Amino acid sequence: MLRVALASLIAFLSIALLPAEANARLQCVAYARQIGEVHLSGNGRDWWGNAQGVYARGARPQAGAVLAFKGTGAMPYGHVAVVSKIVDSRHILINHANWSAPGMIERGVEVVDVSTAGDWSQVRVWYGKTRSLGLRPSPTFGFIYPRSAPADAAPSIVLPTVTASVDVASAAAQG
Template identity: 45%
Template sequence: MLQRRRLLLLLSAAGCAQRPREPSEAAAAPLPAGISCVPFARALSGIALAGDAHLWWHAAAPRYRRGTVPVPGAVLVFRRSARLPQGHLAVVVRTVGPREIRVTHANWASGSARGQVAEDQSVVDVSPRNDWSSVRVWHPASGTLGVTVFPAWGFILPPRPADPAELAARVPVAARLAAGTL
């Protein structure tokens, strides 16, 4: 019981300031709202880090492998920027090609979707060195890839790659954990 309270306290204290994205049309059931990217990424990926999203990259160094090649279950860490003052985290759910992945993340799009989970959203590497240090993210409101280029650190790798179907099945539980309703 004490561990659960600690987890809930950590989940409620962490977060990032970016506005959310609408969930994809593939979402099977309504997920809770009011979720930040940090507790959601932690719950979905199993990578046990805390603090603002932009701090995860350096915090991961002693405990997790980091890299520039995405694998399912890895966490893409967005750097701090004017548009992302606390950074952002997104969990890789599958790779589409060498420069495109799909992520599931929370609290990304603007408007009425504040704090929502967006599933299976496209992220494209636009970095000159093909190292995922600059990315563009799907923009649900326009139905296209967003025009903003976001700086990224890279990927915090999970202890073992996850199966995309397994990740998709864990989204509702991760969302409820992140919202403090489980």
């Protein structure tokens, strides 16, 4: 019980203590450009194609890379998020905006690769309203790497499947 209360407090503080300019309601694209090193135009669904020939792209997560989501019926404009930390081969943390609530900025949000091939083509993202991973998988294109990324980040590499237990309270504390 204490752990859940502490996790909730940490989650609140991680959003409440953002710099004033970051507390403004932002769309995912504007926020990703503001905090990351990948600067593209268009809706989230357009970033993958717009990155071709400009930034390296692939299926391997890396801190600082942008995870580009495909457009769907529920998310027609797609989505983009900046990877903040690699937890293991199937779990990362991201910073993004406009996911759990309109314009809301979230940092340290858990994302789980649920693709059968382990290639990050389908993910579940922590959803603040339900305080759990999303109910449906979201399709992604992959990762767009900043120009400062090491040369070995560019190839599309399928990571091995690793079964890991993620503590939901810990994930809540970071999202």
